[in-house]
Amino acid sequence: MTDWKTRCAQRKQAQLESIPKEWLINAPPTDRMNVMDIPKECGLLSVRELEITETVDVEVILQKLASSEWSSVEVTTAFYKRAIIAQQLTNCLTEIFVERALKRARELDEILKNTGKVSGPLHGLPISLKDQFTMKGLETIMGYVAGIGQYADSDSVLVEILYECGAVPFVRTNVPQTLMWGETHNHVFGRTVNPYNRYLTAGGSSGGEGALLAIKGSPLGVGTDIGGSLRIPSAFCGLYTLRPSYERLPYCGAANALEGQESISSVLGPMANSISGVKLFTKSIIDAKPWLKDPMAVRKEWSDREFELAYHGGGKKLCFGIMWDNGVVRPHPPLLRAMSITKRALEAAGHIVLDWEPHRHLEIYKNSETIFVADGGEDYRISCALSGEPLIETMLPDEGAHETTLEEPYVKRLVGPPQHRTTYELWNLHKEKRELRKSHLDHWESTVSRTGTGRPIDAIISPAVAYAAVPHGLNSDSFYTTLCNAMDYATSVFPVTFVDATLDHRHPPHEFYNHEDEAIYNLYDSGLFDGCPVGLQLIGRTQEEEAVIAMTEIVDRALRQYKTTNSS
Known part of the structure; x- marks a missing residue:
């Protein structure tokens, strides 16, 4: 067997050779941290291609595709070129298959031309996929x-369903080895960086998607989440x-x-x-009746009634709970400012906002993390042994790592070293x-006594992570996100603002919950994070995707109106 380092080098070279040479750009110097404007500056994209790729509303793109104002070939080409720019700036891609995607786009254009009908609700739309979707x-390298x-x-x-819906899968995106990191780095493709500041992480494990979408190299991407892997990159990348x-x-x-x-x-x-x-993708996939192809998929059709917030007062006067602090780690100043902006x-907009009281948060986190390592780490070791590659045990860079006072993540102290659990021990964890x-359900239901609406709190708003994007290797907080995975709460993330060094000053020292809380406090430097996106999550109930999307739309509108009013 060829040694693992040689195999990685060969695969990375093959990836480079899959890029059309005319799409290579003069990359900016490595000390240019913010590369968000490079797609406009580099000269690769035409005026029309910039117009296409700068259109962030997916509904508008689909309307232009359906009317033939834009063809699928030109939309796919525009986003492909921008995705290749993103790759050269952030190292966000894995699979690059230009001709295959353009062949699919041409077929869709022909169908529309010959029949006058679109091929589905996502007709002609290029969609990027995390490197898990075969x-x-x-x-499907998946970081190994x-x-x-x-x-x-x-x-x-x-x-299969994306093809039936008329979409054009066009790139796949980078992930960390094991998938269980809030950072994106592996031996095969290397490290993905954040285009807002390449010194900082794009998050993980869907970090390739995060970086690609942030720089508008894709109109719509698909990631996965077991402990925050959709929400952390989205918060770090303004999505x-x-x-x-x-x-x-x-x-x-x-x-x-x-x-x-x-x-x-x-x-x-x-x-x-x-x-x-988010809405168009979710509705399109559910309308395709996925339970007919996936035996695990819940047989639950898209509900317009739930989207209209029938169980939430019709959305007229919602009551939100804000989790300012989960009792494990305190958020950095920009996150607290984002929550204050959202509350106001x-x-x-006429809604009610109450303080949310965290309930057994640390117990929930410890239970989840113990379940994740109940095999004693054998899954990771077996996957690495197949090639002889070493298991990555830190995401810190080999050179130039940012100084940190966090010697050991709190979760390791909380759960202890990975150890095999007996079947009975695992059953008890499930119990x-x-x-x-x-x-937690009873705690949520009990809030009916405080809301004044006759309903419990409709949704919780909280940080997705305690900070904006951090230097590589230092993303240790998944306390806010894992709550939702363990409780199985449908949850969104939405952007609120950006770190502003003139506003987001360090708070005075406080009594720390634990050594990780202290390390996160000491990490804050407004200059380091200046200009980074700040997002929050909206937490709903189980199987309440339609309502969560609708409430996120309401929050998003309220934020836009508030910013417009207060800037005039």
């Missing part, structure tokens, strides 16, 4: 050297996303880590620069998780 004839040369003989169910409930969307046929672990299911969801993209915007879910 596509026939392509490798052993994936090199492993070509799929069929499409995953999601890809919208949806973490749906277990099995609401079809995962069958996709590659994964910890595949036999079914107590806390990994879920897939959309990532986009507009909430319209919602109140100005404990069910009890925690019931306890």
Whole structure:
């Protein structure tokens, strides 16, 4: 067997050779941290291609495709070129298959020309996919050297449905080895960086999608989430996303880590620069009846009644709870400012905002993390042993790592070193998780006494992460996101603002919950984070995707109106 380092070098070279030479740009110097404007500056994209790729509302793109104002070939080409720019700036891609995607786009244009009808609700739309969604004839490397040369003989169910909906899958995006990191780095493709500041991470494990979408190299992407892997990159990269409930969307046929672990299911969801993209994707996939292709998919049709917030007072006067602090780590100043802005915007729009009281948060987190390592890390070791590559045990760069006072993530102290759990011990963890879910449900229901609406709090607003994007290797906080995976709450992320060094001053020292809380406090430097996106998450109930999307639209409108009013 060729040694693993040689295999990585060969695969990375093959990736470079898959890029059309005329799409290579003069890359900016490595010390240019913010590269968001390079697509406009580099000269590769025409005026029309810039117009196409700067259109962030997916609904508008689909309307122009359906009317033939834009062809699928030109839209796919424009986004492909911009995706290749993004790759040269952030290292966000894995699979690049230009001719295959353009062939698909040409076929869709011909169908529309000959029939006058679109091929589905996503007709002609290029869609990027996290490197888990198998596509026939392509490798699914998924962050492991052993994936090199492993070509799929069929499409995953999601890809099947995307084709039926008329979409054009056109690139696949980078992930971390093991998938279980909030950072994106592996031995095969290397590290993905954040285009807002390349010194900082784009998050993980859907970090390739995050970086690509941030720089508008894709109109709509698909990632996955088991502990925050959709929401963390979306928050770091200024995007919208949806973490749906277990099995609401079809995962069958996709590659994964910890595949036999079914107590806390990994879920897939959309990532986009507009909430319209989130809604269109979710509705299109559900309308395709995924339960007919995936035996695990929930047989639940899209509900316009739920989207109209029938169980939330019709959306006229919602009551939101804000989780200012989860009792484990305190958010950085920009996150607190974002929550204050959101509270004022919602109140100005006529809604009620109350403080949310965290409930058994640390117990929930400890239970989840113990379930994740119940195999003692064997899943990771076996996957690495197939190629001989070493298991990555830190995401810190080999050179130039940012100084940190966090010697050991709190989760390691909380859970202890990975160890094999007996079947009985694992069953008890599952039993404990069910009890925690019931306890959290009762806690939520009890808020009916405080809202004044006759309903419990409609949704919770909180940080997705305690900070904006951090230097590479330092993303240790998944306390806010894992709550939703364990409780199976449908959850969105939406952008609110950007870090502003003139406003977001360090807060005075406080009594720290634990050493990680202290390390996160000490990490804050407004100059380091200046200009980075700040997003929040909106937490709804289980199997409540339609309502969560609708409430996110309401929050988004309120924020836009508030900013307009207060800037005039």
